[in-house]
């Protein structure tokens with residue numbers, strides 16, 4: 001008789017994202033001081049903290065828009081090697097276009113506001129070398145549909161769309177090339193509460209369907225609670241606490257996290 005065993009569950013023990021000992025000053029302002037972070041494949045890491053704590057600077061580093069004074073950044077992907085901060089401008093641009101997607105709080109940073117919505121998404125595909133007009137339009141449509149964007153507005157420029165729809169166009173652009181990492185910088189801040197809930201639902205669906213690795217920055221603990229598996233709490237450019245989101249919110253250890261959680265209740 002042969003003993004039948006279930007196939008062992010694939011345990012992914014290596015982080016996809018590793019940021020090590022990153023520091024950044026702007027003049028006298030210490031934006032980041034010796035910050036390290038890891039994000040595992042399929043995980044959502046939430047970063048919280050008050051205004052000016054360094055959250056967006058860290059996210060911009062992960063999107064290779066900024067270079068730190070010190071520190072390293074690696075992505076555990078087959079064709080990506082070494083400290084990404086050492087890459088030249090061209091290599092950074094290609095890596096960001098193909099492996100990393102970002103959604104900014106301000107859609108003006110991520111979109112050409114007067115170009116069509118499908119054109120904005122197609123632009124990302126063009127950077128990666130796609131040239132056929134029919135394929136560009138089809139792939140843009142697929143990404144917009146996955147972002148739950150109303151397809152009858154494909155040709156509308158973002159400037160004519162609501163804030164929620166603009167964020168969906170940014171999201172479609174960010175996921176068009178199925179990036180390994182999706183970065184979200186206050187993606188729902190400034191939206192009406194009901195629209196915010198719908199955009200968060202879309203992000204949840206995407207995360208569940210594609211097991212996409214995400215880093216989400218927000219000063220809103222409710223958003224982080226809804227989205228994140230793990231949370232990192234930042235204050236004055238430093239990480240003061242990190243852990244599983246549920247555990248951290250239920251039983252915060254650091255006085256600053258306690259203050260944040262109690263202020264929210």
Ligand SMILES: Nc1ncnc2c1ncn2[C@@H]1O[C@H](COP(=O)(O)OP(=O)(O)OP(=O)(O)O)[C@@H](O)[C@H]1O
Nearest residue numbers: 026029030031050051052053054055056057058219
């Ligand atoms: N390009 C820059 N030039 C000068 N100072 C900067 C720059 N970017 C960030 N800073 C400063 O670095 C610190 C951290 O800023 P950062 O935007 O990362 O914080 P944050 O936690 O994302 O805040 P917020 O929630 O308000 O966006 C702040 O003091 C900010 O003023």
